[in-house]
Amino acid sequence: xxxxxxxxxWYLLLGILTFFIVLVVNAPLHFIWQYAEPALGRMPVRIQxxxxxxxxxxLIADAPEVGPVQIVWSLSPLSLxxxxxxxxxxxxxxxxxxxxxxAVAFDLATIRPTSIVLTNVSGYLDSQVAAKAFKGMPVSVxxxxxxxxxxxxxxxxxKQILSLxxxxxxxxxxxxxxxxxxxxxxxxPILIGEMTMEGDTAVMHVKTSEGKDIARVFLQADxxxxxxxxxxxxxxxxxxxxxxxxxxxxxxxxxxHKIL
Numbered sequence: 001x002x003x004x005x006x007x008x009x010w011y012l013l014l015g016i017l018t019f020f021i022v023l024v025v026n027a028p029l030h031f032i033w034q035y036a037e038p039a040l041g042r043m044p045v046r047i048q049x050x051x052x053x054x055x056x057x058x059l060i061a062d063a064p065e066v067g068p069v070q071i072v073w074s075l076s077p078l079s080l081x082x083x084x085x086x087x088x089x090x091x092x093x094x095x096x097x098x099x100x101x102x103a104v105a106f107d108l109a110t111i112r113p114t115s116i117v118l119t120n121v122s123g124y125l126d127s128q129v130a131a132k133a134f135k136g137m138p139v140s141v142x143x144x145x146x147x148x149x150x151x152x153x154x155x156x157x158x159k160q161i162l163s164l165x166x167x168x169x170x171x172x173x174x175x176x177x178x179x180x181x182x183x184x185x186x187x188x189p190i191l192i193g194e195m196t197m198e199g200d201t202a203v204m205h206v207k208t209s210e211g212k213d214i215a216r217v218f219l220q221a222d223x224x225x226x227x228x229x230x231x232x233x234x235x236x237x238x239x240x241x242x243x244x245x246x247x248x249x250x251x252x253x254x255x256x257h258k259i260l
Contacts, residue, residue: 029057066129069093097124121150143173159260160221161202168193186237226256
C-alpha cells in the first residue's frame with residue numbers, strides 16, 4: 001500500500017496544491033484584505049469596500065490625483081494551475097478608464113514574475129488629470145488622451161520591451177509653455193501616437209491627423225530612451241525657427257537619457 005501511495009505522490013501533491021489554490025481564490029476578499037493590509041504598509045491609494053474573491057472581485061481605489069476608481073477583475077481558472085495566470089481588469093471613474101487583459105509569467109523556482117503580456121488594452125485620461133503631470137512646471141496643457149489596441153510584452157528580468165503595438169490619441173487643446181523666456185500661448189491640434197517595434201527598440205511616432213510626422217519617442221533595449229522633434233512641431237504652435245534652410249521634416253531637437 002505504501003508503495004502505491006509513493007508511486008502516486010505527484011498526483012497527491014498536485015491535488016493538495018489545487019486544493020489550496022481553490023481555497024485561497026474562493027476566500028472572501030474582505031477576509032483576506034484584513035490580513036494583507038497591515039503587511040502592505042502605507043500605500044499611495046486608499047482601498048475601500050473590497051468584495052468578491054481573488055477569483056472575481058471588485059474594490060474602490062481612492063487616489064488623490066484621480067479620486068475614487070472602481071476596479072473589477074477576474075482570473076482565468078485554468079491559468080491558476082499554470083505558471084502564467086491570466087487577468088481581465090477594468091478600472092473606471094469619470095476621469096480615467098482602463099480595460100484589458102494581462103498575463104504574468106512566473107519562475108516556479110523563485111516564485112518571481114518574469115514577464116508581463118498585455119492584450120487589447122484601452123484607456124482614457126481627461127484633461128484635469130493629465131494637467132497634473134505638469135504641476136510645478138511653467139507648462140499647462142488641456143485636452144484628453146485616449147489609448148486603444150495596446151498589445152505588448154515586457155521582460156522583467158532584462159527590463160526590455162519585447163513587443164509593442166497600439167495607438168495614443170490626444171484630442172487637442174490649449175497650451176502654454178516658455179520659449180526663450182517668453183510665455184507662448186498656442187492651440188494644439190489632434191495628435192496621434194502610433195506605437196510599434198523597430199528591431200529591439202520600442203517606438204512611438206507622433207503624427208498629425210493628416211499623418212505628418214511631429215516627433216519620435218523611443219526606448220532602446222539597453223534602457224536608453226529619448227525623443228526627437230521635427231520643425232513641423234514648431235510650425236504648429238506658430239513659432240519661427242532660426243535655420244531658414246530647415247524643412248518641415250528636419251529634426252531640430254533630440255535628447256536621450258538612461259531610463260531603465
